[in-house]
Amino acid sequence: xxxxxxxxxxxxxxxxxxxxxxxxxxxxxxxxxxxxxxxxxxxxxxxxxxxxxxxxxxxxxxxxxxxxxxxxxxxxxxxxxxxxxxxxxxxxxxxxxxxxxxxxxxxxxxxxxxx
Amino acid sequence: xxxxxxxxxxxxxxxxxxxxxxxxxxxxxxxxxxxxxxxxxxxxxxxxxxxxxxxxxxxxxxxxxxxxxxxxxxxxxxxxxxxxxxxxxxxxxxxxxxxxxxxxxxxxxxxxx
Numbered sequence: 759x760x761x762x763x764x765x766x767x768x769x770x771x772x773x774x775x776x777x778x779x780x781x782x783x784x785x786x787x788x789x790x791x792x793x794x795x796x797x798x799x800x801x802x803x804x805x806x807x808x809x810x811x812x813x814x815x816x817x818x819x820x821x822x823x824x825x826x827x828x829x830x831x832x833x834x835x836x837x838x839x840x841x842x843x844x845x846x847x848x849x850x851x852x853x854x855x856x857x858x859x860x861x862x863x864x865x866x867x868x869x870x871x872x873x
Numbered sequence: 874x875x876x877x878x879x880x881x882x883x884x885x886x887x888x889x890x891x892x893x894x895x896x897x898x899x900x901x902x903x904x905x906x907x908x909x910x911x912x913x914x915x916x917x918x919x920x921x922x923x924x925x926x927x928x929x930x931x932x933x934x935x936x937x938x939x940x941x942x943x944x945x946x947x948x949x950x951x952x953x954x955x956x957x958x959x960x961x962x963x964x965x966x967x968x969x970x971x972x973x974x975x976x977x978x979x980x981x982x983x984x985x986x
Contacts, residue, residue, distance in 0.1 A: 789972050800960065801917065801976040808972065817975065848916045852972055859905045859964070862974060864916025 761785050764849050764865040772873050777836040779868050781849030783829075789852035790832040791862065792816075792824065794845040801848065807832055839872040846870075877961045882981040891948045893980050895961030898942050906937060906944045909960045911979070917960060921946070948982075956984045 761784035771777050781790060789808055793801040793816075803816030805824040813824050821843060825833045836843055847868045854860035878896040885891045897906070905924050909917035921928055923935040923944070934947040948955055958979040964972075 791974060793976070800958070800978040803973070803975055806973060814973065816973070846914075850916065850974075852974075859907070859922070859972065861907065861919035861922065862909070862917070864918070867914070867916060 762849060762851050762863055762865045764847075764868045766868060767866065768869045770871045770873065771839055773840055774838050777839050777870065777872075779834045779847055779849075779870070781832040781834070781865060783832075783851050785851075785853075786829050787851040787853055788829075790826065791850040791852070792822075792832065792834045793848045793850065794818065794843075795848060795867075796845050804834065804847075836870075839870075841872050844870060844872045877963055877977050879959075879961050879977065879980045881978065882983065884983050884985060885951055886985050887952055888950050891951050891955070891982060891984075893946045893948075893959055893961075893982070894943055895946070895963075896943045897961070897963045900941050900963050904941075904963050906935065906941075907962045908933070908935065908946045909962065909976070911958045911960065917958075917976070920959075951982075951984045953984050953986060955982065957982060 763782050765780045791806040792804040795801050802818045804822050805816050805819055807813045807826040823835045849865040850862040852860050852862055905922055907922040908920045910920050911917040921933050921935045923937055925937050928935045936945040958981050960976050960979040
């Protein structure tokens, strides 16, 4: 268990409302990621962070913003949710090991439905 | 980022060895090859990582030829519980910001009784 939790796990909201998903880790890992996954598709990277206040865009960043004000929390915000953002959102942390690039540990996912 | 290509789906039977090949023609010198497994309604989990030749752990083996332009994940004696999506990733993150990790579509493995 890499000590990563996501909240909320489930959320239903209406179009146009802001939504924030939280990813929390307990082990001070530098790299954190937000992905979305839609039915029958692979994961798509939204944003990632390589340190406090250091973030960068992924493949599908439009309509999303992130913040990382402290090591343990990586927040994903939908400023004005749309139905196309209905998805399962996964947070991940990278755990380095030895000389290799390490591996990603994923949270349990947050299922968001935008009506 | 090196692009990867892997089969969309594969079928197998219990007890067989399954080999999933991933092509990564543009792999860079510093790139590692990493495989993840994902079950429905769960996040992916790490299976194996390698740089060259062969790597083996308790779950799988990873074969990487000398030119490193492809790699093969080998699952020995699969069971029904190995039905999942398998992702091949290539990279080491030596770019602006570091470790920008992109997943492709993966290979859906279906193991039949």
